[in-house]
Amino acid sequence: xxxxxxxxxxxxxxxxxxxxxxxxxxxxxxxxxxxxxxxxxxxxxxxxxxxxxxxxxxxxxxxxxxxxxxxxxxxxxxxxxxxxxxxxxxxxxxxxxxxxxxxxxxxxxxxxxxxxxxxxxxxxxxxxxxxxxxxxxxxxxxxxxxxxxxxxxxxxxxxxxxxxxxxxxxxxxxxxxxxxxxxxxxxxxxxxxxxxxxxxxxxxxxxxxxxxxxxxxxxxxxxxxxxxxxxxxxxxxxxxxxxxxxxxxxxxxxxxxxxxxxxxxxxxxxxxxxxxxxxxxxxxxxxxxxxxxxxxxxxxxxxxxxxxxxxxxxxxxxxxxxxxxxxxxxxxxxxxxxxxxxxxxxxxxxxxxxxxxxxxxxxxxxxxxxxxxxxxxxxxxxxxxxxxxxxxxxxxxxxxxxxxxxxxxxxxxxxxxxxxxxxx
Ligand code: HOZ
Numbered sequence: 001x002x003x004x005x006x007x008x009x010x011x012x013x014x015x016x017x018x019x020x021x022x023x024x025x026x027x028x029x030x031x032x033x034x035x036x037x038x039x040x041x042x043x044x045x046x047x048x049x050x051x052x053x054x055x056x057x058x059x060x061x062x063x064x065x066x067x068x069x070x071x072x073x074x075x076x077x078x079x080x081x082x083x084x085x086x087x088x089x090x091x092x093x094x095x096x097x098x099x100x101x102x103x104x105x106x107x108x109x110x111x112x113x114x115x116x117x118x119x120x121x122x123x124x125x126x127x128x129x130x131x132x133x134x135x136x137x138x139x140x141x142x143x144x145x146x147x148x149x150x151x152x153x154x155x156x157x158x159x160x161x162x163x164x165x166x167x168x169x170x171x172x173x174x175x176x177x178x179x180x181x182x183x184x185x186x187x188x189x190x191x192x193x194x195x196x197x198x199x200x201x202x203x204x205x206x207x208x209x210x211x212x213x214x215x216x217x218x219x220x221x222x223x224x225x226x227x228x229x230x231x232x233x234x235x236x237x238x239x240x241x242x243x244x245x246x247x248x249x250x251x252x253x254x255x256x257x258x259x260x261x262x263x264x265x266x267x268x269x270x271x272x273x274x275x276x277x278x279x280x281x282x283x284x285x286x287x288x289x290x291x292x293x294x295x296x297x298x299x300x301x302x303x304x305x306x307x308x309x310x311x312x313x314x315x316x317x318x319x320x321x322x323x324x325x326x327x328x329x330x331x332x333x334x335x336x337x338x339x340x341x342x343x344x345x346x347x348x349x350x351x352x353x354x355x356x357x358x359x360x361x362x363x364x365x366x367x368x369x370x371x372x373x374x375x376x377x378x379x380x381x382x383x384x385x386x387x388x389x390x391x392x393x394x395x396x397x398x399x400x401x402x403x404x405x406x407x408x409x410x411x412x413x414x415x416x417x418x419x420x421x422x423x424x
Contacts, residue, residue, distance in 0.1 A: 041068025067401025111279030118146025
């Protein structure tokens with residue numbers, strides 16, 4: 001394939017934007033080559049600036065559960081444009097979206113709309129601290145909760161991709177409020193509660209991790225988090241920015257039957273526009289200003305265009321519950337053929353091919369993956385028209401717009417690409 005227009009745009013971008021990108025993983029640094037600049041999306045496909053067509057497994061890093069330019073979402077955006085782009089005042093649609101979120105995720109008794117997943121986790125943590133009067137947070141190594149200062153400790157996603165252990169610019173005092181433990185280790189959480197129990201405000205977890213690649217919770221892990229937090233008076237926060245409305249309409253908490261105290265949502269809930277949310281138990285959410293003393297605000301929060309897109313997305317999901325069976329079937333098919341030397345992890349429409357023969361259950365096992373081989377695989381897939389996340393440590397996403405034909409083409413491309421990567 002020829003990527004000359006993307007290459008030119010990348011040269012130009014680097015003169016004005018750090019690294020030429022507005023989010024680090026997009027720079028392709030860990031897989032080699034240069035990022036593609038996109039011109040257009042169509043269902044499950046992306047067309048780049050050089051008119052190359054790809055089957056898209058990033059789906060905007062998760063939001064596009066129904067594919068690019070879903071007609072119902074586009075129609076809602078068009079309609080919203082007729083009334084104005086921003087009011088900085090409440091609208092009826094915000095109430096409808098809040099009600100739609102509550103209907104889908106019953107643990108969310110009250111909800112506040114924000115603009116990004118980072119804002120949602122930052123606010124949820126602040127509310128948990130305000131509610132408990134405590135300061136410490138438990139997070140898990142390889143989990144990523146946005147670029148919140150105190151949570152950029154042993155974080156996944158771009159930090160894992162770029163090998164940045166601890167980012168500069170975070171005051172030591174902020175990082176010291178975070179205890180990072182191995183994902184899936186109940187013993188480590190028990191030990192932390194034994195040592196610091198009455199100082200722990202919250203445990204925050206991606207119930208199915210997407211940010212060290214896709215990693216599933218072991219049986220009993222989420223249940224143990226629920227039990228330990230309840231016993232010690234700490235707030236359990238499920239970061240469902242990736243999994244919310246994706247693994248089930250009610251997210252991972254519906255799938256695993258756990259009711260967290262607070263939930264953060266992003267990506268799908270905004271229908272592809274910048275919108276996120278945090279919510280949960282009414283007694284905790286009543287701490288949020290103006291009702292309570294925990295401050296959180298935003299000029300564009302509840303933006304009418306984003307709210308309309310999110311509402312249209314949630315209504316489509318409600319009207320088409322069969323999409324989850326479709327996504328499960330497509331997910332099983334796209335990951336069915338994996339050669340020895342590669343481990344595949346999948347939860348519904350999220351998956352990762354890890355270039356390691358051993359099971360991947362936490363960050364220690366994820367980082368054993370051979371990232372050089374992943375780079376060869378990634379580039380070979382790209383040449384064959386398949387656009388995967390450009391990092392061993394990001395989950396791939398399917399949409400309901402992917403067809404059986406897309407999956408067959410992907411499996412055929414993967415057969416060749418696995419062979420090339422494993423021979424490298
Ligand atoms: N950190 C995001 C996914 N884990 C990537 C966001 C982006 O580059 O758009």
